[in-house]
Amino acid sequence: MTNTDSRNFWLLAACAGLVTLVGLGAAHYMELHGHVVTGMDNQVVWGLPHVFAIFLIVAASGVLNVASVGSVFGQPVYKVRAPLSGLLSVAMLAGGLMVLMLDLGRPERVIVAATHYNFTSVFAWNVFLYSGMVAIVAIYLWTMFERRMNAWSKPAGVAALVWRFLLTTGTGSIFGFLVARQAYQSALLAPLFIVLSFGWGLAVFLWVQAAMMAWNKMTLDADVQRRLNRLLGIFVAASLYLVAVYHMTNLYFARQDAFAAFILRDGGVFPLLFWGGYVLLGSVLPMLLLFNPKFAAPRTTLAAGALVILGAFAFLFVFIIGGQAYPLEIFPGWEAASAFADGAVNAYVPRLPEWLLGIGGLGAALLLTTIGVRVLDVLPRDGKLK
Amino acid sequence: MSDRRGFLGVAAVALGGVMLAPGIRLIEVAQAATPAGATTGANPAVRWGMLIDTTKCEAGCTDCVTACNTENGLDPRPTPTSSQWIRKIEIKEVKTGRQASVPVMCQHCAEPPCVDVCPTGASFKRADGIVLVDRHSCIGCRYCMMACPYKARSFVHEPLTDQKPDVPRGKGCVESCTLCVHRIDKGDKTTACAEACAKAGHNAILFGDLNDPASEISRRVREIGSTQLRADLRLDPGVRYQGL
Numbered sequence: 033m034t035n036t037d038s039r040n041f042w043l044l045a046a047c048a049g050l051v052t053l054v055g056l057g058a059a060h061y062m063e064l065h066g067h068v069v070t071g072m073d074n075q076v077v078w079g080l081p082h083v084f085a086i087f088l089i090v091a092a093s094g095v096l097n098v099a100s101v102g103s104v105f106g107q108p109v110y111k112v113r114a115p116l117s118g119l120l121s122v123a124m125l126a127g128g129l130m131v132l133m134l135d136l137g138r139p140e141r142v143i144v145a146a147t148h149y150n151f152t153s154v155f156a157w158n159v160f161l162y163s164g165m166v167a168i169v170a171i172y173l174w175t176m177f178e179r180r181m182n183a184w185s186k187p188a189g190v191a192a193l194v195w196r197f198l199l200t201t202g203t204g205s206i207f208g209f210l211v212a213r214q215a216y217q218s219a220l221l222a223p224l225f226i227v228l229s230f231g232w233g234l235a236v237f238l239w240v241q242a243a244m245m246a247w248n249k250m251t252l253d254a255d256v257q258r259r260l261n262r263l264l265g266i267f268v269a270a271s272l273y274l275v276a277v278y279h280m281t282n283l284y285f286a287r288q289d290a291f292a293a294f295i296l297r298d299g300g301v302f303p304l305l306f307w308g309g310y311v312l313l314g315s316v317l318p319m320l321l322l323f324n325p326k327f328a329a330p331r332t333t334l335a336a337g338a339l340v341i342l343g344a345f346a347f348l349f350v351f352i353i354g355g356q357a358y359p360l361e362i363f364p365g366w367e368a369a370s371a372f373a374d375g376a377v378n379a380y381v382p383r384l385p386e387w388l389l390g391i392g393g394l395g396a397a398l399l400l401t402t403i404g405v406r407v408l409d410v411l412p413r414d415g416k417l418k
Numbered sequence: 419m420s421d422r423r424g425f426l427g428v429a430a431v432a433l434g435g436v437m438l439a440p441g442i443r444l445i446e447v448a449q450a451a452t453p454a455g456a457t458t459g460a461n462p463a464v465r466w467g468m469l470i471d472t473t474k475c476e477a478g479c480t481d482c483v484t485a486c487n488t489e490n491g492l493d494p495r496p497t498p499t500s501s502q503w504i505r506k507i508e509i510k511e512v513k514t515g516r517q518a519s520v521p522v523m524c525q526h527c528a529e530p531p532c533v534d535v536c537p538t539g540a541s542f543k544r545a546d547g548i549v550l551v552d553r554h555s556c557i558g559c560r561y562c563m564m565a566c567p568y569k570a571r572s573f574v575h576e577p578l579t580d581q582k583p584d585v586p587r588g589k590g591c592v593e594s595c596t597l598c599v600h601r602i603d604k605g606d607k608t609t610a611c612a613e614a615c616a617k618a619g620h621n622a623i624l625f626g627d628l629n630d631p632a633s634e635i636s637r638r639v640r641e642i643g644s645t646q647l648r649a650d651l652r653l654d655p656g657v658r659y660q661g662l
Binding site for chain 1: 533
């Protein structure tokens, strides 16, 4: 390890640490003054922090896909990437959970959530799914690093694969099991989130891998690059298909007409973010970049990855905020008006503390990744293949 | 290599200790704080409920809202971030143009989605059908607000001052109509909103025990047509509406 390496490590760790600290500061400010300092109110109760947290948690599950393809399906190209994939999974899960917990009204009561369980609650299931995920991935990493445990790497990988499906089913079901709101209440949300996780996780993976390789003055094998590109393209296409099916069901059911019109056409920022952000920039454009051999270059892969991540945020903003902005239909067939915004589309503009908390979660994930990369041997070396 | 392994081992043990120790300590504290004797619970033979006659409810009258705010120490001039336990909704049927004015509050469902989704069990239903939030175990996740089809719940967005001793509330927790549980438990037979409505001469809100065949509310729901809001969800709300 050279001096420059060491200096760069501390610089990156300090930057990520600073971003995390600012996020923690924002959370402290929110706790001190209450959620009145955010853009949330009694209509839009889950705001921007949930967008960041759910992105991180879903991507944390998806990024482990790389390891699964390696350990479970025995693909050597992916096997050398499994340690990095596991590390990223734990780091992003931790970052997402940090945001989720600090956005609670009473974050200091998180111990209550860890000691009192209501087993009909999808959130309570998720408490086990998240902590179980960290434990299983930690064991999985251990079986990969500890030579004596290598034989157990495959069973651990299978366990992680199964657990990851359960975890993202749990995340999708947070919304899927909500009977009240037009935007949710669909069993499709669990598989949809699983497929979304594949693309988001791989996009994050490709960026981290590129940064590490550039740092170590390595270049990615062209064949490996092509395979990863194609895989990301397939994941993006599959996500788009499931999102289309979700909206098709809404368009077909008469009782969902008004909601479908709102989210896809009339809802202002939401249709704009959906079509422009998720569909065009976040799905169609990356697919063009990834599938067209003319654009095959490391830089295009990164551009596609960045667009997929951008699209993920657009999708989640529309899904989470748009779903709450649309008024509850308490009196179907009637127009409603009240001093409590009944019958009205709810305006929500995220405020600075929410942005800082969300970005703080990304910072925490980056900090953990940076430290992990330093202390563990996770650099993918394709030379090992031959 | 062995240095790194040693470091990781020590770090893992230290991290585990740091994460576990406060939890174990807090579990001890929590167990020590649990009262030994159980208090008398709510009466399971009773189902408290309301019948709201929309034909008597006057458009523009907000006496029930004001009474609720005063009774429970809520913000007299509600904003989108302050709590509203009851609100008046002016509705108009799209096809016919028929209008009505409807007070809406927590519907005290027999199958409450807010209770199902609450991760800690803070959201709960009493034996007598009243749906409440335990302010000691609510972590403020707001999942119940996402789950309620009636938008009946509010989140306390700001620090509170001058609270009513009978109605404990707190920043960062979720709350909603308690069906004036502090009155009921003292033996009162009506809620602040129903009382105010009667005082204004409208008598649109009737409170009572839906399980007692001899009660006024039971007689009325037996004799006249009444509906439950979002009856399609089969949540069996304890609040019924007449004239919709």
